[in-house]
Ligand SMILES: Nc1nc2c(ncn2[C@@H]2O[C@H](COP(=O)(O)OP(=O)(O)OP(=O)(O)O)[C@@H](O)[C@H]2O)c(=O)[nH]1
């Protein structure tokens with residue numbers, strides 16, 4: 001723990017020239033280390049106070065600065081901390097840091113401020129991770145989730161689960177206590193009900209990852225279809241700009257084109273692909289394979305076709321070729337050109353079809369709505385807890401496996417000690433999410449993702 005006793009120092013604003021830069025110190029000696037080179041006496045000042053003065057070196061002013069003092073435990077790290085706001089010249093930043101190191105601080109490692117906050121119980125792991133997400137959030141939706149998590153969203157949910165599992169464990173223990181005697185054991189139906197409740201929450205958290213991941217990383221959305229279907233026109237319509245080249249010549253798009261569009265706070269990464277089928281058989285096959293490869297990288301895909309030229313039979317064949325376990329939206333294009341009769345033909349198709357005119361910009365908004373539906377966007381407005389972090393998702397998956405075992409154990413009537421073991425295992429996996437259970441490897445991995453100064 002000697003590491004914790006050191007006073008650490010780092011630049012907490014981005015490297016480079018700026019109007020103002022902030023240098024942060026944290027640790028037992030933080031205030032005295034700054035005090036040594038500050039023009040005013042701050043060794044006994046209260047926390048949450050701000051002091052204007054100069055940082056001095058050999059009695060010469062390096063810079064006029066604002067010093068904010070935080071007293072343990074009322075700081076981000078839970079330790080005594082100081083933030084020095086100086087002018088953002090590289091020279092000044094480096095000089096002040098050098099002075100602080102000379103005065104006894106040491107350079108902070110990546111994520112060390114947050115690590116201390118975690119060890120001092122200021123934040124649990126999910127909240128620490130939410131800080132990274134918050135800093136990196138670029139859309140309204142990802143910001144919303146990060147804030148919710150920073151305030152303890154998933155931790156609260158897990159605390160409730162933990163309570164339920166404790167109840168379960170105590171019922172089992174009761175059973176173990178009485179195992180020598182010929183008495184009625186803990187009520188099985190009660191146990192089954194409890195475990196089903198726990199599983200319900202875990203499964204809904206697992207499901208929320210689809211949306212969480214989409215919001216955090218963007219939703220890869222491939223646009224596939226035959227040459228001339230209007231894929232590039234659709235991309236342009238979605239983006240509201242002439243991004244991709246459009247022409248009546250089949251095979252206009254040769255490479256894939258990728259563009260991001262934010263729909264209601266969610267980033268969709270559209271990939272316009274080359275046409276699905278071309279003249280010769282071998283090329284045709286390559287086309288399908290290429291499209292499949294794109295679809296496999298996607299969370300959802302749009303299959304677009306030209307109602308004028310595609311028969312129901314062709315449509316069926318294409319869809320059969322592309323049948324992959326990924327949500328798809330079938331879109332009939334060029335509705336401005338076709339008669340109601342043709343439309344009717346497709347309306348009776350066994351999968352739902354959206355009718356648009358990419359060129360005339362008709363019903364594009366409906367397509368956008370459908371895209372949002374495929375990622376369960378309504379969950380976001382319902383203010384439910386949404387899992388965005390792969391590490392949490394993996395842990396929940398493991399916990400769910402353990403719960404499954406408990407469930408099966410209850411059904412097959414295995415003994416209480418085995419049930420207790422599985423439930424403990426489930427609690428362990430959930431505990432890794434908040435950090436109640438942690439290993440050096442796990443912590444190392446998480447904090448390595450931070451930059452120095454956080
Ligand atoms: N009337 C009408 N024409 C359209 C519509 N959408 C696209 N087109 C036309 O169809 C032709 C092909 O459009 P593209 O967007 O290049 O088709 P694509 O699917 O990207 O074709 P490839 O890149 O060759 O695979 C162009 O002449 C477009 O103007 C539409 O909704 N209505």
Ligand SMILES: [Mg+2]
Pocket residue numbers: 231232233244245246252253272273
């Ligand atoms: Mg194209």
